[in-house]
Amino acid sequence: MRVRIASISALLLGCGAGLYASPAPRVRQVRVEGNLRIPAATIRHYISVSPDSPFDPAAAEADVRKLHALGTFRQVSVLTQDAGPEAIDLVFRMEELPFVSSLVVEGVSEGLEERIREVLRKENLDIRLSAPFQPSAGRRAAVAARGFLQSQGYPTASVGIDDERRGSAVRVRLKVRTGPRLDIGAVTFDGNDNLSDEELIRQMQYTRPASFLDRWMRKGSYVPEQLTEDVERVRRYYHSRGYAAVRFGQPEVKVSRLVSRRWFPVPLGSTQRDKLLIHIPVTEGPLFRLTSVRVDGDPKAAAEEISALQRSVVVPGPYDSSRLEELRRKMTGALGRAGYALAQVRLEQEVDDLLRAVRARYKIDAGDPALIGQIRFQGNLHLPDKFLRRELRAREGELFDSAKLEESLDRLNRSNLVKEVHQADVGLEFDGDRNALDITIKVKEKDRRGIFATGGTGGIGGGYLGIIYTAFNLLGLGDSLTLELDGGAAQSNILLDLVAQRFLGSPFLLALSGFHRYTNLNVASIIRGPEDAVAVFRRRSKGFRWGTGYSVTRAAQAGLGFSVERESIANAGPQGDATVVRRSELSPSFVLDSTSGSGPGTRGGRFMVSHSLVGSPFLQSVTVDRPSLHLARYVDDPWTEGRNAFAFQFYGSAARSRRGAPLPIDQRFFPGDELVRGFGRGALTPWVQSGDGSSTRVIPAGADTVLGLSAEYRVPIRGAVSGAAFLDLGWTRVDDRVAGEGIGTGTRLIKETNRLLRASAGGELRWQLPGLRQPARLIFAWNPLRLDRILEMPSSDPRRAVRFALGGIF
Numbered sequence: 082m083r084v085r086i087a088s089i090s091a092l093l094l095g096c097g098a099g100l101y102a103s104p105a106p107r108v109r110q111v112r113v114e115g116n117l118r119i120p121a122a123t124i125r126h127y128i129s130v131s132p133d134s135p136f137d138p139a140a141a142e143a144d145v146r147k148l149h150a151l152g153t154f155r156q157v158s159v160l161t162q163d164a165g166p167e168a169i170d171l172v173f174r175m176e177e178l179p180f181v182s183s184l185v186v187e188g189v190s191e192g193l194e195e196r197i198r199e200v201l202r203k204e205n206l207d208i209r210l211s212a213p214f215q216p217s218a219g220r221r222a223a224v225a226a227r228g229f230l231q232s233q234g235y236p237t238a239s240v241g242i243d244d245e246r247r248g249s250a251v252r253v254r255l256k257v258r259t260g261p262r263l264d265i266g267a268v269t270f271d272g273n274d275n276l277s278d279e280e281l282i283r284q285m286q287y288t289r290p291a292s293f294l295d296r297w298m299r300k301g302s303y304v305p306e307q308l309t310e311d312v313e314r315v316r317r318y319y320h321s322r323g324y325a326a327v328r329f330g331q332p333e334v335k336v337s338r339l340v341s342r343r344w345f346p347v348p349l350g351s352t353q354r355d356k357l358l359i360h361i362p363v364t365e366g367p368l369f370r371l372t373s374v375r376v377d378g379d380p381k382a383a384a385e386e387i388s389a390l391q392r393s394v395v396v397p398g399p400y401d402s403s404r405l406e407e408l409r410r411k412m413t414g415a416l417g418r419a420g421y422a423l424a425q426v427r428l429e430q431e432v433d434d435l436l437r438a439v440r441a442r443y444k445i446d447a448g449d450p451a452l453i454g455q456i457r458f459q460g461n462l463h464l465p466d467k468f469l470r471r472e473l474r475a476r477e478g479e480l481f482d483s484a485k486l487e488e489s490l491d492r493l494n495r496s497n498l499v500k501e502v503h504q505a506d507v508g509l510e511f512d513g514d515r516n517a518l519d520i521t522i523k524v525k526e527k528d529r530r531g532i533f534a535t536g537g538t539g540g541i542g543g544g545y546l547g548i549i550y551t552a553f554n555l556l557g558l559g560d561s562l563t564l565e566l567d568g569g570a571a572q573s574n575i576l577l578d579l580v581a582q583r584f585l586g587s588p589f590l591l592a593l594s595g596f597h598r599y600t601n602l603n604v605a606s607i608i609r610g611p612e613d614a615v616a617v618f619r620r621r622s623k624g625f626r627w628g629t630g631y632s633v634t635r636a637a638q639a640g641l642g643f644s645v646e647r648e649s650i651a652n653a654g655p656q657g658d659a660t661v662v663r664r665s666e667l668s669p670s671f672v673l674d675s676t677s678g679s680g681p682g683t684r685g686g687r688f689m690v691s692h693s694l695v696g697s698p699f700l701q702s703v704t705v706d707r708p709s710l711h712l713a714r715y716v717d718d719p720w721t722e723g724r725n726a727f728a729f730q731f732y733g734s735a736a737r738s739r740r741g742a743p744l745p746i747d748q749r750f751f752p753g754d755e756l757v758r759g760f761g762r763g764a765l766t767p768w769v770q771s772g773d774g775s776s777t778r779v780i781p782a783g784a785d786t787v788l789g790l791s792a793e794y795r796v797p798i799r800g801a802v803s804g805a806a807f808l809d810l811g812w813t814r815v816d817d818r819v820a821g822e823g824i825g826t827g828t829r830l831i832k833e834t835n836r837l838l839r840a841s842a843g844g845e846l847r848w849q850l851p852g853l854r855q856p857a858r859l860i861f862a863w864n865p866l867r868l869d870r871i872l873e874m875p876s877s878d879p880r881r882a883v884r885f886a887l888g889g890i891f
Contacts (some may be wrong), residue, residue: 105135108171108819109164115175117249119153127151130171132542136161141171151464153213154567178213178666179244181250184858189259197255199397200229205347214244214251226255228304232708235259236303236334236357244778246820263336265290265303266356272363276322284318285311288359288549292497303357308332312361320402324370325432330362352672369400372438377672378445380412385421387412387445405430412443417483420450421513422518451481454517460524464498471583472496481518490522491635494677496560496582499524509719533854535567536887545569573599590630590638597623619659620747622648636675642668645698650747663745665700668693676715680849681726681795681803687713705748709734713891728793728805730891732756735786743819749783750813755890756789757811759841759862759882767815767835782820782830784813791890809841839878 098157099854110132113121128144141159148157156176163171186194201207206222208214223240231237237260245252267290270278282289287307291629312329319327337358374394381389390411394404409428416424424447431440457478458469472492474485486507493502508521530553536546547567555562560581567574575597584591600620624646630638644666651659668691676685689711713730717723738744753762766781790810797803813836820830843862850857867878 093865104167105137106167106169108132108136109168111173113173113175115177117177118180119175119177124148124173124175128173136169136171140364144173148173148175152215159621177249178215179246179249181208181212181214182247182250182252184208184210184253184255186255186257190257193259197226197257198227201225208253214253216242216244218457219253220246223255226257227595228306230257230259231304232302232307234262234264234302236263237261251833256742261355263303263355263357266337266358268359268361270361270363273365274317275324275365281315281318284314286314286722287311295833302333303359310361315361317402319365320400323368323400323406324365325400325402325430326366326434328366329363330364333360333362334358335360367437368441369432369437370397371400371405371441372397372436373440374405375440376445377442379447380416380445381419381421381447382450383412383415383421383447386415386419391443402430405441409443412445412481416445416447417481419484420480421447422451422481422483422509423448432526449516451511451516453477453479453481453520454512454515454519456520456522458522458524461499461526464524464526465554468498468554468582469493469522471559472498475520486520488635493522495526495635497527498582499526535565536855545572545574547574550558556581571601588632590628590632590640592626592628592630594624594626594628594644595624619651620648621650622646637671637673640668640670640672642666642670645669648747650745662745663698664695664704665698666693667700668697676713680801680847681797681805683715683728684726685715687711704739704742705744706737706739707734707748724797726795728791728795728891730789730791732789733787737785744783744785744816746783749785750787751781751783752787752789752811752813753885754884756787757809757839757841757864758807758845758860758884758886758890759809759843759864760811760867760878762841764868764878765811765813765839767813767820767837768831769820770831771828779831780828782815782828784815786814788812801851803847803849805845805847807841807843807845811839813837834868837868838866839868840864847889855888858886858889860886 091836108130111125111128111130112535113124116124127147129140130144145157145159148154152176155178156174158174160172160174162172164170186197189197198207201222204225206218206225208219219242223242227238227240230240237780239258239260241256243254243256245254265288268278268282268285268288272283273281278444287302287304288311312332316327316329335358336355338355374391375398376387376391394408405428409426412426413424416426424445426446427444429442429444431442432438433440452475453475456470456473456475458466461469473489474736475482475489480486487504490502490504490507493499498744502522502524506523508523510519510521511517512519518796528551532854533549533551534546535549545567546569547565550564552562553562558581560579563576563578563580565574565576565578577595578592580590580592582590598621624644626642626644628640628642630640632638646666647663648662648664650662670691673688674685676683676687678684689709691709693705693707693709694700694703695705695707710733711733712729714729717728718725718890731830734750734752736744736748738748750766751763752765753760754764755762759767763781765787766784768779769782771778771780788811794806795803796805815830815835817830817832817835820828820835841862841864843860845861846859847856849855862882862884864878864880864882867880
């Protein structure tokens with residue numbers, strides 16, 4: 082695209098020799114020429130020069146630039162014509178860009194064409210129909226399409242662009258040549274005498290030999306730009322190991338016929354295929370030592386902390402560039418906490434090849450401390466600012482503190498008001514006149530009102546599906562209302578929750594709930610056999626719950642809950658008589674939650690402890706104690722640079738009846754696949770035999786103590802799909818003396834099923850369902866410790882199991 086602006090002297094040549102000494106000529110009229118599709122009136126809207134006004138060359142030049150910025154003209158020029166004594170006509174001549182009549186992608190299948198178009202749409206590079214065609218935009222689209230094809234395993238792909246003019250229209254063609262689809266077969270290094278190829282390849286994020294799962298994880302394909310990034314990662318790794326003078330040559334990429342493992346139709350055998358062989362020359366150089374660390378500049382109020390950081394580095398000592406960079410970030414953080422929001426810390430490294438030494442120098446420009454000016458939110462169209470501001474620890478008018486800003490973001494993320502906010506969503510703008518730092522936080526609102534699906538499996542009630550209605554700020558208190566209706570073959574629930582965060586501006590959370598639950602535990606769901614199709618109990622409860630919570634720290638919360646309910650329990654038996662119980666429950670709790678992320682990206686830890694007291698209405702007497710403990714930890718896998726993760730969980734709970742009375746069956750635990758996922762629901766409970774000598778049946782007794790331990794290795798695969806390898810252990814027990822109480826007469830505990838450890842190992846495929854907002858899990862389990870290894874009896878303890886489940890274990 083060209084912009085031609087006639088020079089001001091040329092514009093004025095036709096206006097007379099004594100122009101500069103005389104008044105400026107008057108503009109008689111403004112004409113627009115050359116426009117085909119765009120009306121002249123539209124163009125005149127962008128022209129400030131008007132008829133019967135003195136001619137201003139600077140204004141005419143500015144008008145030309147405004148017209149050019151519209152992006153609809155190939156060329157814009159302005160000329161003057163003599164219109165009589167001291168008068169001129171101003172002529173804007175336009176050459177319009179052709180409009181796009183069609184976009185054709187040639188050389189690929191329909192499926193690949195659609196994926197190319199989708200990539201261009203996501204990157205805002207799509208060539209829109211009926212829009213002006215700009216060749217530079219076409220070239221950017223071709224580059225993006227080529228990069229996408231290379232990421233899909235077409236390393237020699239080329240994409241050209243051809244525009245075929247037809248009058249004022251243009252037909253745009255993306256001419257694609259994919260070439261053969263080639264995965265990376267091998268990556269080798271030459272000259273790496275001290276670090277192995279395997280160690281260096283682990284530092285590369287994209288350019289790795291393709292494995293079976295790499296096609297799902299977008300790895301194993303050669304993209305030149307990604308290879309450059311990976312070589313830089315290897316360079317930084319060498320620097321962290323002390324090789325300050327490492328050098329890399331030009332990578333060599335060639336096609337070679339290599340032997341690869343065959344996976345389909347069965348994972349057996351091998352075949353020969355053309356694959357890419359990438360060879361990277363390396364000159365490692367000698368090991369270097371860090372001989373000095375110097376700090377230049379005035380750290381001002383952060384001097385003490387900066388000095389402590391400087392002393393923490395051992396000199397002379399091994400050279401590690403990653404530690405030096407980490408130290409730079411810590412210095413920047415220390416200055417930010419001291420109020421120097423715009424402080425800069427630059428790291429310079431002087432490498433002495435002769436002495437094999439590195440001298441590090443930190444140059445500090447602290448600037449001046451800044452007060453916080455305005456704090457603004459962007460993106461909250463329906464959510465009032467006041468509910469977001471109450472989560473902030475940073476306040477307007479205070480001295481800027483980066484630690485308070487980070488804590489504010491963490492509180493916003495935990496408030497459940499908006500989607501996760503990152504550091505990149507925070508903009509800082511310094512106003513020198515006010516000496517203030519304005520903060521802008523970009524947020525994305527969650528769906529505050531709507532109807533959503535829900536569902537899950539596991540637990541004594543088995544699977545369920547339902548709907549949830551949510552509404553926010555109905556009472557103007559920042560409250561959230563949730564109504565849930567769900568049900569399944571063995572349960573149904575109606576739950577109504579009203580939760581107010583920071584109630585009336587206080588640090589307390591207030592929650593009110595109403596519930597109606599129904600659960601039907603059928604022995605046939607645990608023991609397969611028609612003769613055992615007898616319900617152990619049917620439980621129906623309804624009532625209200627009140628709860629409050631107080632945030633001790635940003636990660637710790639103390640809570641207290643109190644509920645009143647009416648429960649109807651029908652025991653097994655021909656009469657099926659129901660027993661009505663009215664009870665209350667008081668539940669103090671403490672939660673320490675430092676987790677972040679979701680799904681396979683969850684990191685951090687969670688500690689929960691509670692102790693419930695169950696008794697008569699308003700706890701005039703306490704009949705049952707229910708302590709519980711839950712620990713979970715999610716840590717990065719260091720061998721994959723944190724891409725994969727290890728997850729661990731411990732769970733323990735007990736129920737104890739006071740005054741030596743038997744523990745009611747409805748207060749017992751019936752754990753199953755929610756604890757050890759290779760087993761059926763309720764299958765981990767101890768068992769009792771009921772009946773006389775001529776006829777006996779096996780019934781689950783329920784447990785008064787449950788312990789569980791789980792370990793997972795989590796791997797994100799692609800998008801919402803992830804996988805996990807797991808090992809689950811579960812242990813239950815019940816008091817031998819009263820195990821059969823409440824079940825029926827003539828019952829006897831099967832001691833071999835009490836205090837029994839069960840185990841399950843295997844793998845899962847998970848898909849995070851956007852509609853249900855829960856993961857769907859396909860479980861492949863093998864149960865090395867199971868009931869039928871000890872006792873011959875009908876049970877749901879198979880040797881192996883393939884199960885489908887909704888919702889996660891932890």
